[in-house]
Amino acid sequence: MFDFFLNIIGRDMGIDLGTANTLVYVKSKGIILEEPSIVAIDKNNNRILAVGREAKRMVGRTPADIVAIRPLKDGVIADFETTEKMLRYFIQKIHRNMAFARPRIVICVPSGITPVEKKAVLEATEQAGARAAYIIEEPLAAAIGSNLPINEPTGSMIVDIGGGTSEVAVISLGGIVVSQSLRIGGDEMDEAIIYYLKKEHNLLLGERTAENVKMEIGSAFPLENEEKMEINGRDLVTGLPKTIIITSQQIRQALDKSINDIVNSIVEVLDSTPPELSADIMKRGIVLAGGGSLLKGLTERISRETHCPVYLADNPLASVAIGAGKCVEDFSTLKRYLRYSK
16 A cells, blocks of 8 residues: 555655766665766757756767757756756656656755855756755765764764865764865866866867766875876867877866865865864875765875875765755654755
C-alpha cells in the first residue's frame, strides 16, 4: 500500500542544481541522475530539443536556429523558464511511469544568494512539479554529505568549489558561523584558460576543449612530473585550424588568479573565525568538496597557504547532492537546516 502511495505522489528528492551539473538523489535509492545543466532550444518555436548530456554534445556544434544554453549562471537562475523546464524534465525522467508524480524536493543553493534569487529557485522547483520545495545552503549540504560533525560544538570547515561558485564556511552546532560565497568556480577557470591561450598564442578554444585541458593538465601547485598536451583550436590571425603543444606550467599560470581568489577567501574566513573554532580547524583540517576540488595540487596549495591540513571529501562531486539526500532520508531530524517555500 505504501509503495502504491509513493507511486502516486513520487519519491522525495534532493537536487544539487549546479551551474555545470545537476545531481538528483531519490529517497531510498541514492543518486540516480547526474546530467550537465544544459538545454538545447530551437529558437524558431522556443521548443526544447535536448537536455543534459545530449544537449552538452551540441555545445559549439549547433546551426544558427538551435542554441545550447546553461540556464544557471554563478549558481543562480539566469533563465527562469528554461530552468523550470529542465527541472521538470529531470523529475519526469526519474518518475517515468508516474504522470502525476509530485515529490517533496530539497534543493541546494549558494550561501551568498539574495532572497529574490532564493524565491526564484523555490518557484521554479514548485512549477516543475514539486508538491513542496525546500532549500538548503550548499556549504551545509556539502558538510552533511561529507559526514562532518556539524551538530557538535567544534569547528568544521568546508570549501565547496562548484562550476559557478566557491563556498567557504565554518560550521558549528548545526549552523554556519562564518562564510563567504565567491562567484568563481570551474567555469571561470575554463574562461581563464581560453583567455590565456587567446592572448599568448592567438588561439581560440571552445569551452569543452578548455575544460578538457583543465582536467588533463591543469594544476594549482607544481607537479612532480610536469605534463604536456596537444590542443586544437582556431588561429585568430589566419582563421585556420591550428594545433599547439601546451604545458602544465602554462595552464597553472592561466589558472593562478582564480586559485588565488579562492585561497584568499579561505584565509579571510579563517581570519574571521573565533579562536576556539580556529584551533579545531587546525586539528581537524579543511575539507574540500565540489568538482573544482579535484584540480591537481589544490590540497597542497591550500595547505601551504593556510598552514592547516587539507583533505578531499570521500565523494567530492556528489557531496552536496548526498547532503540534500540525507535531508530527505531523515526529514524530521534534518528539516531545521531547510527553508520552506511558504
